[in-house]
Amino acid sequence: VDQLGYLPEGPKIVVVSSDESFGEMTLQIVDKNNNDKPVWEGTMPAATIDTYSGEWVSQADFGKLQAEGSYEAVAGGNHSDPFFIKLGVYDDLLYKVSRSYTTQRANQAIDDPVTGLKLLAGHKQDEQAKLFFEDKGQPSVLDVRGGWYDAGDFGKYMPTAAITVGQMLLAFEENPAPISVTRFLSEEEKAFWPTSSSAPDILTEIKYELDWMLRMQRGDGAVYHKVSGMAFPSFILPAEDIQDRYVYGMSSFGTAMFTAATAMGARVYEPYDKDYAAELLRRSKLAQTWLDRNPKAYFRNDEGQNSGSGPYDKSSDREERFWALAELYKTTGDSAYEEVIGKKYSDLAEKPPGIVGWGNAQLLGQWAVATAANSPSTVHDTAINAIVQAADGIVNRIGEDGYRNSLTTNDYNWGSNKNALAYGELLLLANKLKPSEAYVNGALDQLHYVLGRNAMGMSYVTGVGSRYPLKPHHRISMMSGVKVPGLLVGGPNKFGNDEALAQLVQQGVPPALSYIDDVSSYSSNEYAIDYNAPLFFVLTAFSH
Ligand code: 9MR
Incomplete structure (x- = not known):
């Protein structure tokens, strides 16, 4: 159950x-x-x-x-x-999931009255992070403080930041109640944004991440890939990780995701802070200018950069460029963006989307063109049809699965729980375009799946339900003595991408049981900000 x-x-x-x-x-x-x-x-x-x-x-x-x-x-x-x-x-879970971002804040002391979590501010080095790659005409150190730690490690990455912010802003736009009135921040936690007292806490929290994203943008509009140390920190607290921190990599797909997320931000923050909204739009357009001038997919994989952080690499960038143009079009109403979409990306508007993830933003692009209130887009109808077609396929799979789960065999990969909820998110978006009980119930089925109705018989969210991960790969939970609640772990992963899990998988364990509740299994039992993002989205649709 x-x-x-x-x-x-x-x-x-x-x-x-x-x-x-x-x-x-x-x-x-x-x-x-x-x-x-x-x-x-x-x-x-x-x-x-x-x-x-x-x-x-x-x-x-x-x-x-x-x-x-x-x-x-x-x-x-x-x-x-x-x-x-x-x-x-599910209301209390939505609260916990919202607050989970606050306790992931980098470079800030944490004093959480609910869980008792107390952390010293970590990674002071981020104020002067070293640029690993000597970029002509660019500074050698950069102030990249702020943002959320990505996961159980202390890296900060553009693709997960942008896809998480994108999904959270989308949830805010589409399912504003009750998250727009939920208060979960202390006065101190809001203080970095003086006008925030009138803004919903969730927007204040998301701004903490957006501000970091802005710091990652180069003067010419391109956006750096990530911030981390050269070695993965051992099991220590943030303030104990005093190794040098570097800014690594640069990519066109990350720059496009930045463009899209900031364009959304410009829309959403408008009623609360006009100056901030204008700045977001300016930065979004600056990034788009760089993309226009650099039409070829580019991913710079700085030497040595994957020794202390994840790659989050993608060599193509078309889905993300499509998403960027679609959000700029939706925010500004400027038909110039729409024209480029029609000319260069109509295939992506038309193709049934896969699930949203750091490596695929196609659905978000389709959603933006399907819902832009501006001059009717030429791809408006095809985008709607594509989303609905994808939803019908998902509903069929749910009906055939023993646990009413949506995953295909290859979706049982690193972050499969996120995949299931992302299917739920797709169904909820489809339901907005073509209301159907099957879509809504299918989305609920994905929530039931991660909360216990699965082959492991456990809730995959820390501190929620009767049996949940006790040993998540999450340095803050492991080392502070406080088990942070509301964290979705990756879940079953038939590819066994860590040593402990590989051993289990080699014994022939089936996909849905390829999971270990142990800190050693980072490919099945780690939490990440982008895992909680579709959970957040689905919860906003079912809270009161
Ligand atoms: O969630 C990410 C998954 O989609 C990738 O397949 C995997 C390998 O690149 O990386 C996962 O992200 C991890 C990142 O690389 C490092 N920080 C922890 C992330 C969650 O495990």
């Missing part, structure tokens, strides 16, 4: 699984507040084999049970984890 629970309305599906086949059986839902009294009873069909876990599974839907309360499912004498049926059952 989903270990948090289900909203009162809509389907509520439970999955029973076993190593052995089983026949038709009775499922009961029992009331935890009334001596386990059965309040619902139904029949589960005989088990079938689930493709990605190799288990025998059967599903039942107790959707008719709508009374708020605390329950367990009982089948064959076994009890499930407890769960709620409740309006607002």
Whole structure:
């Protein structure tokens, strides 16, 4: 079951699984507040084999049970984890996920009243980070303070920053309630933006990241790739990582993502801070100018840069250039952007999108052209059709999966939980274009999947549900003694990209079980800002 629970309305599906086949059986839902009294009873069909876990599974839907309360499912004498049926059952999780960005802030002391997390400000070096690559005409050190640490390590990277900010701003635009009124920042945490008292906390938090992105832009508009040390820090706290920090790399795909995210920011921050919005737009256009002058895909992989940080490399950049132009078009209404889209990127407007991720922003570009309120774009209709077509494919897969999960076999990779939620995000966007219960329920299914209705039988979000990751690869949680809640870990990864996981995978463990709750397994049990981004998006659609 989903270990948090289900909203009162809509389907509520439970999955029973076993190593052995089983026949038709009775499922009961029992009331935890009334001596386990059965309040619902139904029949589960005989088990079938689930493709990605190799288990025998059967599903039942107790959707008719709508009374708020605390329950367990009982089948064959076994009890499930407890769960709620409740309006607002995900609200606290949305709060935790929002606040998870605050506790990832780099270069700032943290004093969190809720968890007791106390951190000294780390990486003072970022104020004078060294440029690894001697760039003619550019300074040799750069002030790149601010922003969020990317993940369990202390790097800061443009692709994940931009794709995270993009999805969070999109959530704010599309599902403003209740996140626009949720307060989760202290006065001190807001102080870097004097006008922020009137702005929603979530925009203040996102601005912390955007400000760092602006610091990463060169005078000519191009944007650096990342900030990190030369070696991955051992398991220490941020303030203990005193190695030199470097600015590495430069790419056209990162510059395009920067262009798109700042163009969105210009739209969203307008009502709260006109000057800031104008500055974001100026920087966005500056980056676009660089892109126009440099039409070839470019990714500079500075020597030695991957010894202390992740590559986040992509040699092509068309999806990101498309996204950049689409957001500039949506923000400014200038048909010049639309013309370029029509001439050069109509294929991307037309092709059914994959999920949003740091390596693919196509869907965000399609979404922007599909919803731009300006002069009707020539690719408007094709973009809508493409999104809806992709959504129908996802719904079909969910219907065939034993756990109502959307992943294809190759989606069980590094960050598979993020992939599942990104499919949910796509379905919710499709639902805005062509309302369909199947899309909404399919998105909820992805949330249920990461919150416990999966082959591991665990919630993949720290501190949430009954059984969740106890040993996430997250230096702050490991070394501070405080387990930060609300962090989505990568999840099952059949490619086993770390030593511990590789050993497990070599034993022939199926994709959906290729997961280890241990700090050593960074390719299945690490948290990252871009994993929480689609979780944030989906939660904003189902909160109250
Ligand atoms: O989440 C990233 C995943 O999509 C990539 O396949 C993988 C390998 O490049 O890197 C993941 O990101 C990690 C990054 O490289 C370093 N910081 C931690 C990130 C999460 O594990």
